[in-house]
Amino acid sequence: MIADGPSPVDLLVSGGLLVTCDDHWTLIHRGAIAVHQGLIVAVGPADEVTARYQAAETIDATGHAVMPGLLNAHTHAPMTLFRGLADDLPLEIWLHQHIWPAEAWAVNPQMVHWGTLLAAAEMIRSGTTLFADMYFFEDAIGSAACQAGIRAVLGEALVDFPSPNSKTPADGLAYTEDLLQKWAEDPLVRVSVQPHAPYSASADLLIRSKELANRYGAIYLSHVAETSREVQESWARTGLSPVAYLDSLAVLDPRTVFAHGVHLSDADIELMAERGIAIAHCPQSNLKLASGAAPLPKLMEAGVRMGLGTDGAASNNDLDMWGEINTAAMLHKLVNGDPTAANAQTVVWLATRGSADVLGFAGELGSLETGKRADLILIDLEQPHLVPLYDIYSHLAYAVSGADVATTIINGRVVMRDRRMLTLDEHELFARAREIAAEIGPRFGARRPS
Numbered sequence: 001m002i003a004d005g006p007s008p009v010d011l012l013v014s015g016g017l018l019v020t021c022d023d024h025w026t027l028i029h030r031g032a033i034a035v036h037q038g039l040i041v042a043v044g045p046a047d048e049v050t051a052r053y054q055a056a057e058t059i060d061a062t063g064h065a066v067m068p069g070l071l072n073a074h075t076h077a078p079m080t081l082f083r084g085l086a087d088d089l090p091l092e093i094w095l096h097q098h099i100w101p102a103e104a105w106a107v108n109p110q111m112v113h114w115g116t117l118l119a120a121a122e123m124i125r126s127g128t129t130l131f132a133d134m135y136f137f138e139d140a141i142g143s144a145a146c147q148a149g150i151r152a153v154l155g156e157a158l159v160d161f162p163s164p165n166s167k168t169p170a171d172g173l174a175y176t177e178d179l180l181q182k183w184a185e186d187p188l189v190r191v192s193v194q195p196h197a198p199y200s201a202s203a204d205l206l207i208r209s210k211e212l213a214n215r216y217g218a219i220y221l222s223h224v225a226e227t228s229r230e231v232q233e234s235w236a237r238t239g240l241s242p243v244a245y246l247d248s249l250a251v252l253d254p255r256t257v258f259a260h261g262v263h264l265s266d267a268d269i270e271l272m273a274e275r276g277i278a279i280a281h282c283p284q285s286n287l288k289l290a291s292g293a294a295p296l297p298k299l300m301e302a303g304v305r306m307g308l309g310t311d312g313a314a315s316n317n318d319l320d321m322w323g324e325i326n327t328a329a330m331l332h333k334l335v336n337g338d339p340t341a342a343n344a345q346t347v348v349w350l351a352t353r354g355s356a357d358v359l360g361f362a363g364e365l366g367s368l369e370t371g372k373r374a375d376l377i378l379i380d381l382e383q384p385h386l387v388p389l390y391d392i393y394s395h396l397a398y399a400v401s402g403a404d405v406a407t408t409i410i411n412g413r414v415v416m417r418d419r420r421m422l423t424l425d426e427h428e429l430f431a432r433a434r435e436i437a438a439e440i441g442p443r444f445g446a447r448r449p450s
C-alpha cells in the first residue's frame with residue numbers, strides 16, 4: 001500500500017500571480033509551482049499544489065508576478081566590456097575605427113570569460129534565463145554560463161578572414177564541431193552554428209556551416225538584412241537579395257534563424273514563411289545604429305517565427321530584455337502609425353514563447369507548464385510604478401524594468417534571490433571588468449568634441 005501524503009519536491013514557489021504564457025494565456029491568482037529535478041511538475045492554485053507537494057525549499061511569492069524567464073535570442077555577451085566605448089557614430093566609423101580594432105587587440109579567452117560573467121550577472125538580475133550568443137572563444141562563454149548558472153546557446157562567429165580565435169574558416173568550423181561534441185550532454189549549454197553574415201562568410205562557408213548544423217541537428221544563425229546598404233551590396237554582388245541568395249545556397253529551413261531581418265521585400269517575407277525561417281528581432285540595436293525597423297506585423301501575419309534579442313551591449317547598450325519588450329511595442333506602433341500594433345501580450349510572447357520557438361526550445365522553455373524546464377522569474381509588484389494593477393500584460397510591456405526582478409530560477413536552481421546574486425561574486429567581477437576597460441578605453445575610446 002502506498003501512503004497518500006504529499007510528494008517530496010525540490011522547490012515550491014507559492015502565493016504569486018502566475019503568468020503562465022501557455023496557449024490560453026492562463027493567469028492564476030495565488031498560484032503555486034512545484035519544481036523537481038529542474039522540471040516544473042505542477043502548476044495551479046496554491047492551496048491545491050501545496051497540499052499535494054512538500055518541498056525542501058519554499059519561496060513565498062506573495063506580492064509578485066511569477067512568469068517564465070526571458071529568452072534573449074541574439075547577443076554577443078563579452079561585448080559588455082565595450083559598452084559605452086564609442087556611441088553616436090555612423091555604423092562604418094563605429095565598426096572600423098573603434099569596435100573592430102578594440103576586438104582585434106582585446107579579445108582573448110580571459111576577456112571573454114570576464115565579459116560573459118558580467119553579461120550573465122546583468123541578465124540574471126533583469127530576469128533573462130537564456131541567451132543565444134555569437135562571439136569568439138565560445139567555449140569560454142559556455143564555461144562562464146555554467147559558472148553563473150544561466151542557460152546559453154553558443155555560436156562561434158564564423159568568418160572568411162582570420163578571427164581572434166581562428167586563422168581560417170576551416171579552423172572555425174573545426175572549433176564549432178569540437179563545441180558540438182563537448183557540450184552535447186550539458187544541461188545548460190547547447191551549441192549552434194553561426195556564420196557571421198552572408199557578406200562576411202563565403203558561399204562555401206555558409207554551405208559547409210549548414211552541413212555541420214544539419215549533422216548535429218543544430219540551430220543555424222546569421223546576421224541577415226540588417227542594413228539597407230547590406231541589401232544593396234547583395235544585389236550588386238549576387239544579383240539577389242540576402243534572403244534569396246541564402247535560399248540559392250539551400251541553407252534556409254526551420255532551424256535557420258536570422259538576427260535582425262530589417263530590410264525585407266514582400267518576396268523575401270513570402271520565401272521566409274515558405275521555408276519556416278525564424279527571426280531574432282533586435283529593435284534597440286536597430287534604432288541605435290539607425291538601421292531601420294523590421295516589418296514585425298507583416299512578418300507575423302505571414303507566419304514568420306519571431307523572437308526577441310538585445311544584440312551586443314556595444315549597440316544597445318544594455319542586456320535588459322524589458323527594454324527590448326517595451327521598445328518592440330513602441331517602435332511598431334510608431335512606424336505603422338497604429339497604436340494597436342505589437343500589443344502588450346504580443347511583445348511578452350516574443351520574449352518568452354517566441355524566442356523559445358526560434359531557438360528550438362518550444363517544448364522545453366517559454367511557459368509555466370508541467371513538464372517544461374523550471375526557468376522562471378519573480379517580479380516585485382509592491383512598487384509605486386506597478387500599483388494599481390488592472391492588466392498584468394500592460395505592466396510587463398510598459399512599466400516593468402529589469403530592476404523589478406526579485407528572484408531568478410534557472411533549471412530549478414535559484415541563482416538570484418531577493419536581488420542577491422547566489423552564483424557570482426559581483427565585487428570581483430566589477431574589479432576585473434574595470435581592469436580590462438582601463439586598457440581598452442585609452443586606446444580605442446571615442447572622444448567627444450569639447
Ligand SMILES: [Zn+2]
Pocket residue numbers: 074075076223259311312
Ligand atoms: Zn549581432
